Amino acid sequence: MGSQGWVLALPWLVAVAMTIWPTILDIKYREVPEHFWVIGSKLGLAVSLVTYLELYPPRLLAAYYGLSLLGAGVVGLASLLGLMGPGDFWAALALSLTLPAPLPGSLVIPPIYIMLFVASLAELASRAIISYRVCGSLSCLDGAVVPCGMLLRKLKWWFPVTSRAVSDVPSEAVIRACPNANGQVKARPGLPYVAFILLALPASLAVEALVRVP
Incomplete structure (x- = not known):
């Protein structure tokens, strides 16, 4: 993997790393302290800004952040309606900030939508x-x-x-x-949704890598 490949992989590695421990807590205790996701959101945002500003113009990247946060907002609405847990919203928020934009030449939608779709189907x-x-x-x-x-x-x-x-x-x-x-x-x-998000991360990366656009 070349240097650019490692740069592109970094946000995905951070996303996986920040999801593993909350998944263990969710499976074992069915509760995840929110501060895990708050710290993860800040770290993910910093990594994604450094990574994606090298790949996209600032205005386009800002649009991607907006679209990605919209996906997290859908989870937040579901949480307010009692259909999902507050922890699911925090997880979606952290991942939407960590992975706001697709890989260059891939699908034009933020990865959070693929992750939520795959995780929901699996759940x-x-x-x-x-x-x-x-x-x-x-x-x-x-x-x-x-x-x-x-x-x-x-x-x-x-x-x-x-x-x-x-x-x-x-x-x-x-x-x-x-x-x-x-x-x-x-x-x-009532299954731990964050575990399915963790499983959806490699599936989403595979879709991003395999589905190319002209």
Whole structure:
């Protein structure tokens, strides 16, 4: 890889590095402190400015930043509506600042859109697979009645439908819905979205590298 190749790769490496630890925290504890993303956003912005100002005129780069932040704004709106978690917005914001523009000669859209599309497809597919394995059908996508004991011990990524899985503390939401471990509660899958963003990063880079425009 030549010197320009390393320069182009740097923002992507930073994006992967800043996403790994929050992914581990999200999978293990279902919570990610926001300061991780605040620090990552500042670092990513600094790296992207140094990198992309060598590749694009300032006005064009500013337009790319605007488009990229618009993608993060969509996630923010989904978070306000309760469809996604606040952490998902912070992750999208950090990545939109780190990777604001496409690779030269690639697609003309910021990478954040490809990442969110791939991550959402992967999350939906995983949710469907988990629902089918637990319930034998896809009916669990909207919720299924499960024993509280199973929800407390085994179904780590399931949440009571009465809670806002994206904002409630997982353990507290389950305890509120299941005061009696011998009871039952209606629950549905709520997977850690940042893990799918991490998986979507190499897929997005592959699309950027393979899909060229004249």
